[in-house]
Amino acid sequence: MNKTLAIALSAGVAVSAWGLASASPAEAETLRWARAGDSLTLDPHAQNEGPTHTLAHQMYEPLLQRDMEGKIIPALATSWAPTEDPTVWRFQLREGVTFHGGEAFTADDVVFSINRAKKPTSAMKELLNSVAEVKKVDDYTVDFVTNGPNPLLPNNLTNLFMMDEGWTTENDAVEPQDIANGGENYAVRNTNGTGAYMLVSRTPDERTVLQANPNYWGKGEFPLEVTEIVYTPIQSAATRVAALLSGEVDFIQDVPVQDLGRVDQQDGLKVVTAPQNRVIFFGLNVGDDDIPSDNVEGANPFADVRVRRAMNMAINRPAIKQVVMRDQSIPAGVIMPPFVNGWTEELDTYPAHDIEAAKALMAEAGYGDGFSVTLNCPNDRYINDEAICQAVVGMMGQIGIDVALDALPKAQHFPLINKWETDFYMLGWGVPTFDSEYIFNFLVHTKTDELGSWNGARYSNPELDSKIVSLASETNLEKRNATIAEIWAQVQEDQVYLPVHHQVLNWGMQDGINFDVQPEDQPHFKFLTMN
Amino acid sequence: MSDSAREQAAQTPEIAAEPGWLKDKWARFLDSDIYYSFKRSPVTIVAFTLVVLLMLGALVGPWIAPQNPHDPAQLNLMDGFTAPFAENQFTGNFYLLGTDDQGRDLFSAILYGLRISLIVGIVSVLFAGVLGVTLGLVAGFFGGWIDTLIMRIADIQLTFPSILIAMLIYGVARGLVPVDMRDEAAIYILIVSIGLSEWVQFARTVRGATLVEREKEYVQAARLIGLGRGPIMLRHVLPNVMGPVLVIATIGLALAIIAEATLSFLGVGAPPTQPSLGTLIRIGQDFLFSGEWWIILFPSMTLLVLALSVNLLGDWLRDVLNPKLR
Numbered sequence: 001m002n003k004t005l006a007i008a009l010s011a012g013v014a015v016s017a018w019g020l021a022s023a024s025p026a027e028a029e030t031l032r033w034a035r036a037g038d039s040l041t042l043d044p045h046a047q048n049e050g051p052t053h054t055l056a057h058q059m060y061e062p063l064l065q066r067d068m069e070g071k072i073i074p075a076l077a078t079s080w081a082p083t084e085d086p087t088v089w090r091f092q093l094r095e096g097v098t099f100h101g102g103e104a105f106t107a108d109d110v111v112f113s114i115n116r117a118k119k120p121t122s123a124m125k126e127l128l129n130s131v132a133e134v135k136k137v138d139d140y141t142v143d144f145v146t147n148g149p150n151p152l153l154p155n156n157l158t159n160l161f162m163m164d165e166g167w168t169t170e171n172d173a174v175e176p177q178d179i180a181n182g183g184e185n186y187a188v189r190n191t192n193g194t195g196a197y198m199l200v201s202r203t204p205d206e207r208t209v210l211q212a213n214p215n216y217w218g219k220g221e222f223p224l225e226v227t228e229i230v231y232t233p234i235q236s237a238a239t240r241v242a243a244l245l246s247g248e249v250d251f252i253q254d255v256p257v258q259d260l261g262r263v264d265q266q267d268g269l270k271v272v273t274a275p276q277n278r279v280i281f282f283g284l285n286v287g288d289d290d291i292p293s294d295n296v297e298g299a300n301p302f303a304d305v306r307v308r309r310a311m312n313m314a315i316n317r318p319a320i321k322q323v324v325m326r327d328q329s330i331p332a333g334v335i336m337p338p339f340v341n342g343w344t345e346e347l348d349t350y351p352a353h354d355i356e357a358a359k360a361l362m363a364e365a366g367y368g369d370g371f372s373v374t375l376n377c378p379n380d381r382y383i384n385d386e387a388i389c390q391a392v393v394g395m396m397g398q399i400g401i402d403v404a405l406d407a408l409p410k411a412q413h414f415p416l417i418n419k420w421e422t423d424f425y426m427l428g429w430g431v432p433t434f435d436s437e438y439i440f441n442f443l444v445h446t447k448t449d450e451l452g453s454w455n456g457a458r459y460s461n462p463e464l465d466s467k468i469v470s471l472a473s474e475t476n477l478e479k480r481n482a483t484i485a486e487i488w489a490q491v492q493e494d495q496v497y498l499p500v501h502h503q504v505l506n507w508g509m510q511d512g513i514n515f516d517v518q519p520e521d522q523p524h525f526k527f528l529t530m531n
Numbered sequence: 532m533s534d535s536a537r538e539q540a541a542q543t544p545e546i547a548a549e550p551g552w553l554k555d556k557w558a559r560f561l562d563s564d565i566y567y568s569f570k571r572s573p574v575t576i577v578a579f580t581l582v583v584l585l586m587l588g589a590l591v592g593p594w595i596a597p598q599n600p601h602d603p604a605q606l607n608l609m610d611g612f613t614a615p616f617a618e619n620q621f622t623g624n625f626y627l628l629g630t631d632d633q634g635r636d637l638f639s640a641i642l643y644g645l646r647i648s649l650i651v652g653i654v655s656v657l658f659a660g661v662l663g664v665t666l667g668l669v670a671g672f673f674g675g676w677i678d679t680l681i682m683r684i685a686d687i688q689l690t691f692p693s694i695l696i697a698m699l700i701y702g703v704a705r706g707l708v709p710v711d712m713r714d715e716a717a718i719y720i721l722i723v724s725i726g727l728s729e730w731v732q733f734a735r736t737v738r739g740a741t742l743v744e745r746e747k748e749y750v751q752a753a754r755l756i757g758l759g760r761g762p763i764m765l766r767h768v769l770p771n772v773m774g775p776v777l778v779i780a781t782i783g784l785a786l787a788i789i790a791e792a793t794l795s796f797l798g799v800g801a802p803p804t805q806p807s808l809g810t811l812i813r814i815g816q817d818f819l820f821s822g823e824w825w826i827i828l829f830p831s832m833t834l835l836v837l838a839l840s841v842n843l844l845g846d847w848l849r850d851v852l853n854p855k856l857r
Contacts, residue, residue: 236816238820390603406713
């Protein structure tokens, strides 16, 4: 990065030799980007997870996407609208687009990609549960046929990436990577998208290098000032900040809250802040009759709603905000970010921190003497995730629940939730569709082959399930919103999850970079500009 | 010891035998080369005092610590990040050395962390020592294919850094332990993994010494009177090869303490809710840039002083016990 380099040098900041070497002439602009964790896989349909999508978004493209403000803009589709038949959406595709390998992008690729994303091993299938069929009309027109009218279909497609049918079939990657069973396929380590950047090299958890796509269709439409991206996951907060302070990286997506002041004060660096579309919460195994990780024989304490309420009351959210998050969070009472359709202030109010009342509830449930259980927590995914878990361990201790903490990197943590191998876990949830249905489909609906893949709570309520399914085809928005409110009322009543807070995003970068915080924490580097 | 005292001891053996024996030993110790050398080395005296103080602190820790930092229910999150020698801005509570991010009293956490460091250090060295001495003795005494087998395993293990082996063993052991027992098992797993990664030094040294000893006349004499191999190894050879073992054990203790801290620093040792010194340093490292210097400083200083003192003691012991160096 020439300009940044000049700034860094003039500011007297040590610049690594590597940084110097990369400053080649012409208009080559390298962006060195770091965040705590790596993408889990390059297979664009195998994981529905933020950092995985972030990397995928640079190389692959969906039909439509959200820009840096969260607005939906055209990507591989140029226009879309419902047809006269309200169960059919028609998408006009962009012409003249080629994949990195030179293959032309056509309607066949759309049909192929959507069908791939609907397969059982896909992590994106819940987003397509309303889609019955995708039909090619001509080379650049596609029809999405839905089970009943779905007015919100476009919202669901912002992370559904398009793959080349020929390339994927030739390389035997038609089935998405089977994460739950440790599967692998060609697409996990290789990419062939239509995006603004192409994969040069990748060592998972170490370094991924991307290079500008010379044949990108969006030339002239996007700034595309960055020509090379070097992505380095740095798990340690101190090391990550040190890398930014010393000029070794240009952009970090997660400035630790304790270092915001330090980064902001440093000449040549700035912090850009905005609330994130992501809520952090705890899940409990509420469905099983007995759970292996506790010391209660023959019963599951979490199955008792009084225990769940007591735990909810024992969480001291203001203290977590003040001490662990240094005021960089918004305490939450519902597992839904305020951006989402269905959110109300009333739902988001949380009970006062009341140890005595919580203890009384525990005693009422027959657990006055408490019990012990294991909490699974990621340590490289959310802001201060492990510190929040530790604080909650202490808070649970105050009402007699003896919690053993098992903090693991996200790559090992998330499968525990998917495979139902944890009874008490931390999870964060962002809502790319900005609608409650997305939360219900993944977290509340009974776990089936189509829905509920992240329902680690084993929660199952057939009445709610039918209401959730009805949302997909309800065209009367007022009626739909009423159903959403009913579902939330029940979820809150049953205290299925224990919300903690909404995250606040802090991106740290060189002064010369103009880049707004994207509410989903999804930087699209093609929008990045530099002074 | 005077004649009258000896008489007294003979007259009332039940009461006086013990103190008299002790006194005798003590007098012999004060007269020994070791004590002479100790007296003349101020560095060793300081190191010894520090080790004793730290061990004492670890020993009586639970009674003098104002808080049990391993009981999460005793922590008040609002006390987090209290500066040392100052009151907390929200709660007004005072902590001598300040608190970490969870409101854990650092003074208490260091005392408890010292316990973990010392227990893991001492027990894993004992474990490595027993294993290494036994294997070394067997290899040196019997020779042949047993010797080849044991020493080749040792050679292979030596080609890897011991921390890598400790991590490998730690990972495997952790996988074998059921999830709900991991916290309790963590300390035993640490002991086994550090112990298994350090036995080689003991085995090599003891084997070398045994090779020399077994050819000596007293061993041949013992054979001649018909003693079995077992008694010869244990009663005759072993006592004569123990000198260097003592030195390796002391230096090994410092290494084991550092190995434990390293594993915990890397996040694979003591669980975060039961921090050892290494865990505390790992926590403190996150706050290096934000001004909360005490979280990393005090645990690091403790670890530094402990490891350095033990090392100095080990060096001194080596010099004293090895006449060739004098």
